[in-house]
Amino acid sequence: MDDQTVDLQDGARPTLEDVAAHAGVSRSTASRALNGDTYVSARAREKVLASAAALGYSPNQAARSLVTRRTGAVAVVLSEAEATVLDDPYFAIVVRAAFRALADAGSQMLLMFVDSADDVPRTVRFLDGGHVDGALVFASHQKDPLPAAVQQLRLPVVFGGPAGxxxxxVHAVDFDNRAGAAAAVEHLIASGRKQIAMVSGPPDHRAAADRLTGWRSALTAHKIRGTRLFEQGDFTIEGGRSAMAKLLARKPDLDAVFAASDLMAAGAIRELEAAGRRIPDDVAVIGFDDNPVLAPVMKPPLSSVHQDPRLQVRRMVETLTALLAGEEVTPARHMLGVSLTLRESG
Amino acid sequence: MDDQTVDLQDGARPTLEDVAAHAGVSRSTASRALNGDTYVSARAREKVLASAAALGYSPNQAARSLVTRRTGAVAVVLSEAEATVLDDPYFAIVVRAAFRALADAGSQMLLMFVDSADDVPRTVRFLDGGHVDGALVFASHQKDPLPAAVQQLRLPVVFGGPAGxxxxxVHAVDFDNRAGAAAAVEHLIASGRKQIAMVSGPPDHRAAADRLTGWRSALTAHKIRGTRLFEQGDFTIEGGRSAMAKLLARKPDLDAVFAASDLMAAGAIRELEAAGRRIPDDVAVIGFDDNPVLAPVMKPPLSSVHQDPRLQVRRMVETLTALLAGEEVTPARHMLGVSLTLRESG
DNA sequence: GGGTTTTCTGGGAGCGCTCCCAGAACGAAT
DNA sequence: ATTCGTTCTGGGAGCGCTCCCAGAAAACCC
Structure with missing residues (x-):
């Protein structure tokens, strides 16, 4: 028995030194054994591992990152109004998927919300403070000052969707919003719709703008007039409803609506029904996002452009991981395809 | 000008020493000035602050926590099936509120999900690894092994809702599920309903069990029979729907349903309508949670038992903050009141 | 004025770890 | 045996910070 007796204060956490003493080796050897380094004898490794288990050792992360200059944490930053984050399951999915992907990559997820421009300095300071190794940033508004500020930092960053x-x-993983919108409109045209209105989103919102462009280009590609038959919503049910009301006032005989989000589609449907229109008989409706808690359970079930946030996040984490490993990654906007999920509404 | 010239490698982060040199003071004084300690002359403080700003200094968190034994991070652990977290905006609200409350308390939020029992050891190891100062744990299932495991650790923990x-x-902040359920049933009774069925939740789910108890006790308090007229759902729309189908088969003339969640209430309503019942004329329906993205927008708008997750989280953070400050807090289950939000469904 | 208290300052130690380096141990080749 | 290379080990330095402590400086008292 060459183990040494090590007496620890009962409340104290064992240190590497304690493990080494218990195993009868030096601190260096213990460190090497624990980290799987080369040049450690099988005998020493075994003893160290056993001692670590016996003492319930877990390394002090602070001490380790002080010397390795790695924290093992990645920030996920959601720069979005509170209501949006809450109403839109997209973010819940993203957060969830990010946790998984980062955990698999050996990193912890530090979640941060940025509500308003006031939060930006605080957030930037934090990101610059060496608390995290990198960041995944979601900022869909063009006016958002965060992306530019974050990009200044010497911190590996991958954007989800537009980057302000x-x-x-920049490294970014985005969806092909334009193609998705066009696909929806193409489908409406193919099924014989003539007056295809759109409930668009805030023009400041990049994805919303792209969806509007997709709608417009599909119409012009088919030489259909009425590329101004759109009204702006704000990605809420209420916004969709009032936009729909305006559209109906402008063009009572419209027979299809494409909404830039499922929430707005829900509002549009409510307004259409209030106005006595049957869906999809009188008016076909297609949304965007394929909101899993909304689209399938609506009455009628909503057709929608489907996107896969989990895939997006996985791609983002892959890119960030490569960046953290020091690989040379050429900054690029990675485009993810979307598809049309047809249900009953259109 | 008594500032000293400090040349930094261009990519290097300035250290406290650099700031001190730039300000012409010692490292100790710089530290005191930056941390707002006592006994620093106004003159020295100003110079240090100016130098820190000029150099773009931000303290190395690892070095600081190595000596202070504080990480400045708090884990928020959601031990819940993935689907639940995604479908239920409760968690989005909780996460959001936790971020705010913790940020205000000067802590970062480390979000962790525990999907299955397999994740428990990894999570416990992490929490025990000194990465965080404390944890807020949400674990609503009685069989969940996490709470007991976490409680073993010498880590300040506050539970949200039941603690397994x-x-x-234990320190816990919970809602008065029983009283909420009873209030809903009382209202149904008061408005003349006679056959009040219930769509309950999984019996393993503490809150669900309490809601069932509340429903039952309200019935017995009014000497109403039929305390076995409940069917179990699984907190999903589909589960609510099939539970409702069973209830209708058992008691076609029921005139009210209390569901242990809004999602299940939505399923119940769908089933009731499919069976030709009008709501609330034929059957009154009351849910639980007052799900903000669901209850107000349902057709008809859903009456529901309202709870305030933000308040819950704030209380939890208050307790944790006290714990972290070393205050002696007697472990207790803090009960939060709930109220009945009446809309059109019942 | 000397003495005492209060305010302020700088140096040293040390948190727990990783990494570098010199040297020991071990085998294989001369 | 002697040399050489490889494998393995322990000690020392240092990451950037906070805290303790001794001592200097200023302020206040008789």
């Missing part, structure tokens, strides 16, 4: 108004030099 | 099967010795 940054167009080049 | 732990009943005493």
């Amino acid at each position: 108004n940054l167009t080049s030099g | 099967n732990l009943t005493s010795g």
Whole structure:
């Protein structure tokens, strides 16, 4: 028995030194054994591992990151109004998927919300403070100052969706909003609809703008007039409803509506029904997002453009992981395809 | 000008030493000035602050926590099936509120999900690893092994809702599920309903069990029979729907349903309508949670038992903060009141 | 004025870890 | 045996910070 007796204060956490003493080796050897380094004899490794288990050792992360300059944590930043984050299951899915993907990559997820421009300095300071190794940033508004500020930092960052108004030099994983919108409109046209209105989103919102562009381009591609038959909503049910009301006032005989989000589609449907229109008989409705808690359970079930946030997050984490590993990754906007999920509404 | 010239490697982060040199004071004084300690002359404080700003200094968190034994991070652990977390905006609200409350308390939020029992050891190891100062744990299932495991650790923990099967010795902030359920049933009774069925939740789910008890006790308090007229759902729309189908088969002339969640209430309503019942004329329906994205927008708008997750989280953070400050807090289950929000469904 | 208290300052130690380096141990080749 | 290379080990330095302590400086008292 060459184990040494090590007496620990009862409340104290064992240190590497304690493990080493218990195993009868030096601190260096213990460190090497624990970290799987080369040049450790099988005998020493075994003893160290056993001692670590016996003492219930777990390394002090602070001490380790002080010397390795790695924290093992990645920030996930959601720069979005509170209501949006709450109403939209997209973010719940993203957060969830990010946790998984990061955990698999050996990192912890530090979740941060940015509500208003006031929060930006605080957030930037934190990100710059060496608390995290990298960041995944979701900022869909063009006016959002966060992306530009974050990009200044020497911190690996991957954006989800648009990166504010940054167009080049950034790592981003986005959906092909334009193609998705076009696909929805193409379907409406193919099924014989003539007056295809749109409930658009805030023009400041990049994805919303792209969806509007997709709608418009599909119409023009088919030489259909009425590319101004759109009204702006704010991604809420109420906003969708009032936009729909305006559209009905402008064009009572419209026979289809494409909404830039499922929530707005829900509002539009409510307004249409209040106005006595049957769906999809009188008016077909297609949404965007394929909101899993909304689209399938609506009455009628909502057709919607489907996107896969989990895939998006996985791609983002892959990119960030490569960046953290020091690989040379050329900054690029990675485009993810979307598809049309047809249900009963259109 | 008594500032000293400090040359930094261009990529290097300035250290406290750099700031001190730039300000012409010692490292100790710089530290005191930056941390707002006592006994620093106004002159020195100003110079240090100016130098820190000029150099863009931000303290190395690892070095600081190595000596202070504080990480400045708090884990928020959601031990819940993935689907539940996604479908239920309660968690989005909780996460959001926790971020705010913790940020206000000067802590970062480390969000962790525990999907299955397999995740428990990993999570416990992490929490025990000194990465966080404390934890807020949400674990609503009685069989969940996490609470007991976490409670073993010498880590300040506050539970949200039930703490698995732990009943005493824990800090917890819970809602008065029983009283809420009873209030809903009381209202149904008062408005003349005679056959009040219930769509309950999984018996393993503490809150669900309490809601069932509340329903039952309200019935017996009014000497109403039929305390076995309940069917179990699983907190999903589909589960609510099939439970409702069973209830209708058992008692076609029931005139009210209390559901242990809004999602199940939604399923119940769908089934009731499919069976030709009008709501609330034929059957009154009351849910639980007052799900903000669901209850107000349902057709008809759903009456529901309202609870305030934000308040819950704030209380939890208050308790944790006190614990972290070393205050002696007697472990207790803090009960939060709930209220009945009446809309059109019942 | 000397003495005492209060305010302020700088140096040293040390938190627990990783990494570098010199040297020991061990085998294989001369 | 002697040399050489490889494998393995322990000690020392240092990451950037906070805290303790001794001592300097200022302020206040008789």
